[in-house]
Amino acid sequence: MSDILAVAEHRQGELRDVSREVVTAGAELAGETGGDLHVAVVGGDVETFADALNLEGVDTVHTVAYGEEFNHDVYTQAITQLADALEPAYLVMPNSVNGLDYAPAVATRLDVPLVTDAVGLATEGDTLVGTREMYGGKVETTTEVDADQVAITIRGAEWEPTEAAGDATVEAFDADIDEDAIGSTVTGFEEVAGGDVDISEADLLVSIGRGIEEEENLDLIRELVEALDATLSSSRPIVDAGWLPANRQVGQSGKVVTPDVYIAIGISGAVQHVAGMKGSETIVAINTDPNAPIMDIADYAIHDDLFDVVPALIEQFS
Amino acid sequence: MKVLVPVKEVATVEDEFEIDGTTIDERYLGADLNEWDDYAIEEAVQLEEDGVVDEVVTVTIGNEETEQTIRQALAKGADRAIRVWDDALEDVDLLDVGAKVAILEAVVEAEDPDLVLTGVQSGDDSFGATGVALAEAVGYQWGAVVNQLDLEGETASVHRELEGGIEELTEIDVPAVLTIQTGINEPRYASLRGIRMAQRKELDHQTLADLGVEADAVAGDLRLTAMYEPESESDTTVFEGGADETAAQLADLLREKGVAQ
Ligand SMILES: Cc1cc2nc3c(=O)[nH]c(=O)nc-3n(C[C@H](O)[C@H](O)[C@H](O)COP(=O)(O)OP(=O)(O)OC[C@H]3O[C@@H](n4cnc5c(N)ncnc54)[C@H](O)[C@@H]3O)c2cc1C
Numbered sequence: 001m002s003d004i005l006a007v008a009e010h011r012q013g014e015l016r017d018v019s020r021e022v023v024t025a026g027a028e029l030a031g032e033t034g035g036d037l038h039v040a041v042v043g044g045d046v047e048t049f050a051d052a053l054n055l056e057g058v059d060t061v062h063t064v065a066y067g068e069e070f071n072h073d074v075y076t077q078a079i080t081q082l083a084d085a086l087e088p089a090y091l092v093m094p095n096s097v098n099g100l101d102y103a104p105a106v107a108t109r110l111d112v113p114l115v116t117d118a119v120g121l122a123t124e125g126d127t128l129v130g131t132r133e134m135y136g137g138k139v140e141t142t143t144e145v146d147a148d149q150v151a152i153t154i155r156g157a158e159w160e161p162t163e164a165a166g167d168a169t170v171e172a173f174d175a176d177i178d179e180d181a182i183g184s185t186v187t188g189f190e191e192v193a194g195g196d197v198d199i200s201e202a203d204l205l206v207s208i209g210r211g212i213e214e215e216e217n218l219d220l221i222r223e224l225v226e227a228l229d230a231t232l233s234s235s236r237p238i239v240d241a242g243w244l245p246a247n248r249q250v251g252q253s254g255k256v257v258t259p260d261v262y263i264a265i266g267i268s269g270a271v272q273h274v275a276g277m278k279g280s281e282t283i284v285a286i287n288t289d290p291n292a293p294i295m296d297i298a299d300y301a302i303h304d305d306l307f308d309v310v311p312a313l314i315e316q317f318s
Numbered sequence: 319m320k321v322l323v324p325v326k327e328v329a330t331v332e333d334e335f336e337i338d339g340t341t342i343d344e345r346y347l348g349a350d351l352n353e354w355d356d357y358a359i360e361e362a363v364q365l366e367e368d369g370v371v372d373e374v375v376t377v378t379i380g381n382e383e384t385e386q387t388i389r390q391a392l393a394k395g396a397d398r399a400i401r402v403w404d405d406a407l408e409d410v411d412l413l414d415v416g417a418k419v420a421i422l423e424a425v426v427e428a429e430d431p432d433l434v435l436t437g438v439q440s441g442d443d444s445f446g447a448t449g450v451a452l453a454e455a456v457g458y459q460w461g462a463v464v465n466q467l468d469l470e471g472e473t474a475s476v477h478r479e480l481e482g483g484i485e486e487l488t489e490i491d492v493p494a495v496l497t498i499q500t501g502i503n504e505p506r507y508a509s510l511r512g513i514r515m516a517q518r519k520e521l522d523h524q525t526l527a528d529l530g531v532e533a534d535a536v537a538g539d540l541r542l543t544a545m546y547e548p549e550s551e552s553d554t555t556v557f558e559g560g561a562d563e564t565a566a567q568l569a570d571l572l573r574e575k576g577v578a579q
Binding site for chain 1: 337340342414415416419441442443445447449450453455462463477479480481482485486487488490497500501504539541542543544548550555556557568571572575578
């Protein structure tokens with residue numbers, strides 16, 4: 001019993017990138033265990049998705065034709081039934097917002113241990129060794145699990161997406177969905193964060209985080225933005241606090257930006273923030289903490305107090 | 319209607335720290351109310367203030383020292399608190415999702431809440447899974463990453479915050495567990511009056527035996543075997559010197575890149 005079951009994700013008719021990433025992670029595990037890699041896709045246009053998921057390393061794509069969009073009750077039922085049928089040693093799911101909404105339920109229903117947000121996976125005999133971060137990315141840990149079956153969610157963009165085509169078999173899986181057990185209904189989608197400024201268009205972003213401490217201190221940053229003729233963006237807590245509108249938020253749930261230069265001021269570099277700005281050409285971090293995770297991706301850094309550096313920088317341009 | 323809010327005291331880490339085995343040396347650790355739980359408490363208290371909810375109960379897995387954090391939740395308006403601790407938990411260095419759920423499941427069974435509001439994740443171990451796993455264990459409905467909530471009768475109408483500025487609108491049958499995302503509200507500061515009142519609120523300590531949970535249920539399946547500082551992936555050029563010098567170097571860089579004059 002050393003097969004792998006990876007679960008794809010789609011939204012509004014599109015496979016999401018993480019689907020090809022779970023395939024990569026699953027294929028790596030299958031390479032170690034010598035088992036087969038099964039991929040499941042639930043809901044939507046499963047035929048088209050199955051074609052796209054016929055990727056290198058995949059042995060079988062299982063399609064569950066039920067519903068259009070994600071529904072966690074359907075996913076939980078379909079995936080646990082597939083797991084019961086295939087008895088995979090490892091289930092690999094995305095640590096996406098939807099992954100957060102069904103993977104823990106799948107693990108609980110199957111009564112198996114759950115390793116979330118893995119950034120690395122390996123096996124040693126029957127032991128799964130997962131690499132995870134703790135304390136907002138300040139440390140990395142290895143976590144070991146011995147069990148016949150383990151549920152895993154993987155962090156997005158940590159595994160290269162598999163692009164090469166494969167020769168997988170496609171099988172329709174006839175999941176027995178109990179409609180009475182569906183206790184939630186998706187009624188629609190809404191886009192947020194529209195508005196006057198599009199930070200994804202800017203060449204130079206001055207981005208501020210919780211290091212600013214107080215709303216009135218934003219004036220200092222505005223002064224810098226003006227001196228540099230830059231565009232102002234921020235990490236999430238600034239938007240949560242209502243100090244800036246949602247269209248200024250960079251990150252997983254905000255905007256993805258790719259400026260020539262991104263200046264992260266008082267931003268720790270949490271994974272959900274980095275998801276939105278790691279494609280910037282040059283990243284500059286100003287942060288008192290030399291161990292802040294943002295330093296791992298910064299091209300240039302100043303390990304100092306923003307309240308000293310920012311006024312000095314304004315001085316340079318006035 | 320009764321709301322249960324699991325509240326966690328998370329460990330915070332100073333800028334400079336040392337690792338001692340599989341933990342950060344205690345000298346560099348502080349403690350704080352988990353950021354996401356703060357929003358969950360606020361949401362519950364607002365529901366009570368709106369007359370939709372009659373009682374807000376918090377539950378914390380933690381030793382006596384966590385009472386300071388629990389009092390914060392009480393000062394913000396929760397009505398009473400339960401703290402679960404036991405010798406069996408003393409030596410567990412990673413309380414994994416299964417172990418947390420074993421405890422919280424027993425509390426849900428004892429309290430029988432209509433709604434459980436947890437944070438999306440905790441700032442220290444960041445499993446991001448306890449709420450949904452708990453829902454499944456107790457047979458409640460659920461919704462993860464909720465940033466808007468309207469309760470009407472037996473239905474919770476929520477917005478789930480997906481990636482890329484898209485929200486999903488979902489209707490969820492109650493009883494339910496919702497995992498609360500930051501930004502759903504504006505958590506209040508505990509007022510002096512609130513802090514005084516919190517001292518008089520009930521904070522009930524329960525052991526595993528009190529809850530009918532077997533000691534081996536909390537041992538967990540995950541073993542933390544190593545902790546280390548992540549290797550830096552990029553070659554970062556660090557500008558050295560006082561603020562004037564570093565600012566001048568950064569100014570040169572910005573001019574060189576052609577993004578500022
Ligand atoms: C589902 C989900 C989605 C999310 N989506 C997003 C998203 O889209 N965007 C986003 O940003 N976050 C998002 N988050 C939140 C994310 O996890 C972090 O909480 C957030 O990014 C932290 O913001 P921050 O870096 O500003 O604050 P902190 O992590 O608090 O960091 C503040 C930093 O400022 C530094 N600092 C403090 N004082 C000073 C000073 N005087 N001078 C210089 N530096 C100083 C500190 O050293 C620290 O590194 C999401 C979380 C979840 C769970």
